[in-house]
Amino acid sequence: MSRLTIAGLVTSALLAGVAFAAEEPNADAYREMTYGDRDANPALLVIDRGEELFKEKRGPKNVSLEQCDFGLGAGVLKGAYAQLPRYFKDTDRVQDAESRLLTCMTELQGFTVEELTKQTFANDKRNEDNTDLEALTVYIAAQSDGMKINAPAEHPKEQEAIKVGEGIFWRRQGPLDFACATCHADDKKRIRLQNLGNFSKAGVDVQKTMSAWPTYRVSHAAVRTMQHRMWDCMWQMRLPDAQYGSPMTVALIAYLNAQGKDGTYALPGMSR
Structure with a gap:
């Protein structure tokens, strides 16, 4: 194929993209x-x-993760992700899938947190493969495909996490004086091609987002998890790097899952 032909195809694709963006700025249509x-x-x-x-x-310790308890019993993955974050008695705290994964990999397998979190996410700028943590997380999450978002909220610490997460969602902070709500508390807001769902109210917007993560991000050529989403949003707000699996990120995820309750998981997702 000649360079002229390739240039023509690229130009046509770009023009089609411009027309698409102008007429229908919709991430679902993009996918x-x-x-x-x-x-x-x-x-x-x-x-x-x-x-x-x-x-x-x-x-x-040379053991597998098949005895890890994600809330439904040792080794039970079917539906476990759909009921996270939740309170775990052995750690006496609320954990999401990724913070729970750290617990199991340290307690069962003998890894240290330091070595596990040395690199938590693939660097798309270097065209890296997904990390072990990302691969494990998307595998665990995929076992809840087609199930409803149904994280428990009965334990006092689960209720506390949701309230803390709501406070973080609305709190303006950092050099840009941003909050999560700056982008995600109004209807029909978007940036470029990306719709910015209104997560301040329970319903379709937040259900659609939370039910699609972990997701394959086309622009990153990598799978991204919800912990990466928390880190990336905070980076864009110019805040210090969020610690992987920290109580703060788990609380925010707990709030968003509470807002998105009863949404149906479609995993793995795909987004821009």
Whole structure:
């Protein structure tokens, strides 16, 4: 194919993209145009790797993660992600999938938190593969595909986490005086092609977002987890890096899942 032909195709694609953005700035339509078939989602390859890592005997103790309890009993993954974050008696705190994963990898397998969190996310600028933590998380999450968001809120610490998360959502902070609500507390707000859902009220917007994570981000060529979403949003607010699996990030996820209760998971998701 000649360079002229390639240039013509690129120009046509760009013009089509401009027209699409002008007429229908909709992330769902973008996903459909890019990867309409869920079986073509590259995240499926990462899920396969996550399953291998989950079942492989690893770490100083040379054991698998098959005895990890994500809230429904040791080794039970079916539906577990749909009921996270939740309170765990052994740690006496509310944990999401990723902070719970850290607990199991340190307690069961003998890894240290320092070595596990040395690199938590793939660097898309270097075209890196997803990290072990990302692969494990998307595998665990995928076992709740088609289920309802249904994190418990009966324990006092679960209720506290939701309230703390709500406070974080509205709190203006940092050099830009931003809050999560700056972008996510109004209807029909967007940036470029991306719709910015209104998460200040329970309903479709927040359900649609929370039910699609972990997601394969086309622009990153990598799977991204909810902990990455928290880190990335805070980075864009020019706040210090959020600690992976910290109580703050878990509380914010707990609030968002409470707002998105009863949304149906479609995992792995796909987004721009």
